[in-house]
Amino acid sequence: MDIAAFLGxxxxxxxxxxxxxxxxxxxxHLIQAAAALIVFGGTLGAxxxxxxxRDVFNAFKSLRLVFGGRPSAPSEIIxxxxxxxxxxxxxxxxxxxxxIKNISNPFLRSGLSLVVDGMTPAMIKDVLYQExxxxxxxxxxxxxxxxxxxxxxxxxxxxxxxxxxIQVMRNVTDPTKIGGGIAVAFVATIYGVxxxxxxxxxxxxxxxxxxxxEAFIRELIIEGIVGIESGVNPYFLKTRLNAFxxxxxxxx
Numbered sequence: 585m586d587i588a589a590f591l592g593x594x595x596x597x598x599x600x601x602x603x604x605x606x607x608x609x610x611x612x613h614l615i616q617a618a619a620a621l622i623v624f625g626g627t628l629g630a631x632x633x634x635x636x637x638r639d640v641f642n643a644f645k646s647l648r649l650v651f652g653g654r655p656s657a658p659s660e661i662i663x664x665x666x667x668x669x670x671x672x673x674x675x676x677x678x679x680x681x682x683x684i685k686n687i688s689n690p691f692l693r694s695g696l697s698l699v700v701d702g703m704t705p706a707m708i709k710d711v712l713y714q715e716x717x718x719x720x721x722x723x724x725x726x727x728x729x730x731x732x733x734x735x736x737x738x739x740x741x742x743x744x745x746x747x748x749x750i751q752v753m754r755n756v757t758d759p760t761k762i763g764g765g766i767a768v769a770f771v772a773t774i775y776g777v778x779x780x781x782x783x784x785x786x787x788x789x790x791x792x793x794x795x796x797x798e799a800f801i802r803e804l805i806i807e808g809i810v811g812i813e814s815g816v817n818p819y820f821l822k823t824r825l826n827a828f829x830x831x832x833x834x835x836x
Contacts, residue, residue: 586650586651586652586654589650589651589790590651592786593782593783596782597782600774600778600782601614613771614771614774616768616771616772618744618768618772619744619748619768619771619772619774619775620775622740622743622744622747622768622772623737623740623741623744623772623775623776623779624775624779626736626740626743626744627733627736627737627740627776627779628640628733630732630733630736630740631729631732631733631736634732635725635728635729635732639725639726639729640729642722642725642726642729643725643726643727643729643730645726646723646726646727646791647787649723649790649791649794649795650787650790650791650794654794654797655794655797655798655801656689656801658800658801658804658825658828658829659829661689661692661801661804661805661808662804662808662822662825662826662829664687664689664692665692665805665808665809665811665812665821665825666818666821666822668680668683668687668696668808668812669808669811669812669815669816669818669821670818671683672812672815673815673818677699677700677812677813678700680696680699680700680812681700683696684696684697684700689805691712691715691801691802691805692805692808692809694712694715695708695712695805695806695809696809696812698711698712698809699809699812699813703813704813705810705813705814708806708809708810708813709806709810712802712805712806712809713806715802716799716802716803719795719798719799719802720795720799723791723792723794723795724792724795726791727788727789727791727792727795728788730784730785730787730788730791731784731785731788733780733784734779734780734781734783734784734785734788735780737775737776737777737779737780737784738773738776738777738780739776740772740776741772741773741774741775741776741777742772742773742776743772744768744769744772744773744775744776745769745770745772745773746769747768747769747772748766748768748769748770748772749766749769751768752766752769800828803828804825804828804829807824807825807828808821808825811824811825
């Protein structure tokens with residue numbers, strides 16, 4: 585679980601609601617079903633018009649990258665790779681077949697399966713780098729969906745504000761209906777701007793940051809897997825892998 589993501593969302597909402605209360609506002613006034621329908625329904629419609637249903641569905645699935653845990657620390661991955669290398673040098677690469685099922689990282693597990701299958705380092709790199717490329721493309725598409733929603737929401741919010749003001753003008757002779765129309769108008773704007781800048785755009789950025797972190801870990805794993813296949817000296821591989829990471833992330 586990513587504490588920063590939950591904390592950021594919580595602070596953003598509290599700041600807006602708290603500011604409204606300090607100004608003498610009532611929290612219940614920020615809850616408008618009509619405004620929510622206009623903004624979120626309109627934003628979803630515009631997003632579906634821009635992307636496929638599968639793209640939008642995958643974008644929702646990718647939210648686990650926003651609120652889920654971070655990728656494994658580089659030092660943990662390096663230690664695991666070195667442990668596997670030592671076993672491979674003692675028992676042979678075929679012996680790794682029984683170890684694969686105990687490995688939690690799916691990318692490392694996939695790479696070791698290629699080693700056991702007898703693929704050359706060049707073939708292993710080709711397959712695994714293609715996996716990274718496909719992963720990055722899929723996640724970039726998910727971030728694009730959320731980024732697009734972040735662009736549409738404020739505009740749809742303005743549209744909701746205009747619709748609310750139209751109702752105000754239509755009922756200008758009836759004071760009892762003016763307040764409701766104005767409420768929808770301004771709350772729709774809050775929903776549009778707020779959801780874009782507190783949800784959609786930050787989540788799109790977070791996904792891209794997580795993709796960079798995961799891609800780096802996977803590239804580190806590829807170097808380790810090639811070292812395992814080649815049977816290099818553990819100290820050499822440790823030194824090489826540590827060269828990829830910052831000093832505080834290195835394996836001791």
